[in-house]
Amino acid sequence: MNAPAKDLDAPRNAPLRNDWTREEIAALFALPFPELIFRAQSIHRRNFDPTQIQVSTLLSVKTGGCPEDCGYCSQSAHNPTGLKASKLMEVDAVLAEAKKAKDAGAGRFCMGAAWRNPKDKDLDAVCAMVEGVKALGMETCVTLGMLTGTQAQRLKQAGLDYYNHNLDTSPEFYPQIISTRTYQDRLDTLDEVRKAGIQVCCGGIIGMGEEASDRVGLIHALATLPVHPESVPINGLVHIAGTPAAQGQRLDPIDFIRTIAVARITMPNSMVRLSAGREEMSEEAQALCFLAGANSIFYGEKLLTTPNPDADSDQALFAKLGMSSMQVRHEST
Numbered sequence: 010m011n012a013p014a015k016d017l018d019a020p021r022n023a024p025l026r027n028d029w030t031r032e033e034i035a036a037l038f039a040l041p042f043p044e045l046i047f048r049a050q051s052i053h054r055r056n057f058d059p060t061q062i063q064v065s066t067l068l069s070v071k072t073g074g075c076p077e078d079c080g081y082c083s084q085s086a087h088n089p090t091g092l093k094a095s096k097l098m099e100v101d102a103v104l105a106e107a108k109k110a111k112d113a114g115a116g117r118f119c120m121g122a123a124w125r126n127p128k129d130k131d132l133d134a135v136c137a138m139v140e141g142v143k144a145l146g147m148e149t150c151v152t153l154g155m156l157t158g159t160q161a162q163r164l165k166q167a168g169l170d171y172y173n174h175n176l177d178t179s180p181e182f183y184p185q186i187i188s189t190r191t192y193q194d195r196l197d198t199l200d201e202v203r204k205a206g207i208q209v210c211c212g213g214i215i216g217m218g219e220e221a222s223d224r225v226g227l228i229h230a231l232a233t234l235p236v237h238p239e240s241v242p243i244n245g246l247v248h249i250a251g252t253p254a255a256q257g258q259r260l261d262p263i264d265f266i267r268t269i270a271v272a273r274i275t276m277p278n279s280m281v282r283l284s285a286g287r288e289e290m291s292e293e294a295q296a297l298c299f300l301a302g303a304n305s306i307f308y309g310e311k312l313l314t315t316p317n318p319d320a321d322s323d324q325a326l327f328a329k330l331g332m333s334s335m336q337v338r339h340e341s342t
């Protein structure tokens with residue numbers, strides 16, 4: 010069954026929809042692959058230059074020892090992955106890494122801390138990091154776990170551009186992946202971030218043993234938020250020994266590419282980021298992701314604790330595809 014073509018026929022500046030039904034999203038996933046990619050690419054080039062890729066760098070500023078039990082994560086204290094926990098990095102050391110990332114072509118610097126939620130004294134240091142990275146002329150993003158409204162406002166005052174907080178999967182599958190917090194906890198933090206006026210980076214992980222209907226449920230949850238996330242990272246599960254999710258089957262790259270395409274169609278103005286799992290993807294699969302509407306990647310040899318293609322191989326791929334990095338821009342929906 011083909012989905013209604015109204016998404017294709019919409020003019021460039023048509024109001025964004027956040028009334029998608031699960032049935033509509035399931036119908037998009039079920040389209041013949043060439044039809045799905047054509048629709049996604051058509052919408053993509055209406056809103057973006059299809060040759061430009063936004064590049065972000067992610068640094069773990071506080072690694073491991075996290076009290077949460079996310080079944081995919083090497084940093085959870087519940088998962089015997091052998092990862093050594095470290096303290097929060099010094100501000101100067103973080104700024105030195107940001108400078109290196111800028112010199113390598115990154116426009117956005119993302120900082121991740123393995124916390125359930127930040128303590129107020131830790132937030133002082135994170136705010137200093139945000140101010141320092143902004144002073145370098147880069148966009149800033151942090152991911153620190155759950156936030157109160159007051160904490161979100163402090164980050165906004167420090168100049169934070171984006172807050173990353175992923176929904177991970179569908180509401181139905183979520184309890185099989187994480188038990189230490191609820192889907193509603195995630196939605197509440199996203200709400201506080203929005204209320205503080207910070208842009209939202211929110212996506213999920215594909216390949217954790219979910220059903221196809223859970224991929225529908227994830228995209229539905231993202232595309233029906235009151236405002237679409239400005240950045241939508243779509244991660245492929247990285248199989249890390251010691252994590253419960255690693256026992257599942259490898260993801261079919263076609264399912265991953267379909268998820269990118271449906272994210273592009275349902276959230277046409279968002280930056281759709283090809284995130285974790287890229288190291289395990291062929292160049293051909295990455296090229297198909299770009300064709301399906303992905304227009305953002307992470308640069309750097311590591312994504313928090315998992316391997317990522319190095320900057321040189323990314324530049325070589327961009328050159329081969331005739332694509333290039335996007336200059337810093339501020340997105341809005």
Ligand code: SF4
Pocket residue numbers: 075076077078079082083084085086122123124125154
């Ligand atoms: S994903 Fe984040 S919250 Fe979950 S265990 Fe890892 S660091 Fe902690």
